[in-house]
């Protein structure tokens with residue numbers, strides 16, 4: 001997202017962020033709708049329209065209030081949900097059932113019932129117990145379901161260990177041992193309740209190189225061959241997951257084509273060499289759609305200088321609206337939104353207000369000497385910030401505003417104290 005500064009203030013999609021902070025209060029998530037739509041346009045241009053029989057299932061886990069669900073739907077995308085709650089949100093936003101796909105390593109019977117009743121497009125099977133459970137639910141409801149199997153490709157990715165998902169020692173996916181995966185696939189092929197569609201992998205998240213995607217794809221194609229040779233079955237769909245990295249501080253976000261073109265080349269090469277039609281190809285980007293579109297606005301409060309050690313600048317949010325620095329040592333950058341053109345003459349550590357020493361948002365950032373009441377903006381908080389927000393210390397969940405071409409609209413109201421204790425019984 002282009003950073004626009006006017007009259008010493010940060011603007012976001014044409015809106016004055018200082019005015020937004022005054023109007024809606026802080027902490028506040030602000031998303032550029034233009035940027036969100038722009039990412040879907042890029043995906044359409046560089047994937048869906050470039051290659052036939054492809055689709056994008058936006059990974060709802062990155063950011064999925066109702067307004068985002070509606071935007072994803074309006075942009076013609078599919079959605080990848082991982083819980084009954086995400087499924088419910090998609091349904092409430094009017095998402096057509098056939099464009100919903102369901103991932104997750106421990107889907108409950110209730111969640112699967114909801115999925116089967118609604119008649120969603122795909123379920124991605126992620127455990128050895130799931131096929132039988134889906135068949136049972138389908139039998140009970142008199143329905144059938146299209147399924148894929150998520151495999152554990154056993155590749156290592158260069159990202160934080162907590163967001164690696166494709167290595168062998170992972171809770172996700174079906175292990176690749178022949179005596180484990182082949183009987184599962186055979187049972188699905190023979191089942192009268194499910195229709196086997198294909199195979200799925202997701203190697204990890206915030207990846208800035210394409211190495212592990214390509215390695216996983218080789219492994220997936222080996223399995224496609226094995227299933228053809230041993231079970232006489234041709235896969236109809238390959239799902240390559242998400243994981244495409246973004247800019248947080250000074251990393252360069254690779255274009256989608258950097259990941260997708262070599263993967264498509266490999267897939268098309270494989271099928272043309274076999275003289276077979278290429279199956280559908282699906283991707284599930286989350287972060288790369290939502291992260292850079294969003295910023296968080298905070299108000300600066302207390303400032304503590306420990307001479308010769310560090311200057312702590314506290315803001316009115318923290319790990320409750322952005323757990324990523326505490327959980328993954330994720331790095332961010334930001335600016336004083338009301339003093340965006342002033343020279344940096346101070347080095348500070350931006351910390352949250354939670355009762356945790358680890359509640360630090362940014363270390364050693366150069367800024368103009370901050371004062372209480374300044375508005376501090378952190379960039380690239382659009383993915384996995386709001387969606388992982390918590391009520392720790394009974395802080396309320398911030399509001400979310402969409403901005404576009406100078407206009408703002410509230411899409412999530414700030415949680416009130418009464419909302420927060422609504423389910424509590426005395």
Ligand code: LLP
Nearest residue numbers: 059202205206242243244284285286287384
């Ligand atoms: N598909 C599947 C099956 C996934 O497990 C994930 C992410 C995605 C797609 C989307 O990946 P993305 O394009 O967003 O990288 N909370 C962590 C990220 C966890 C991602 C888990 N799975 C974070 O804040 O970094």
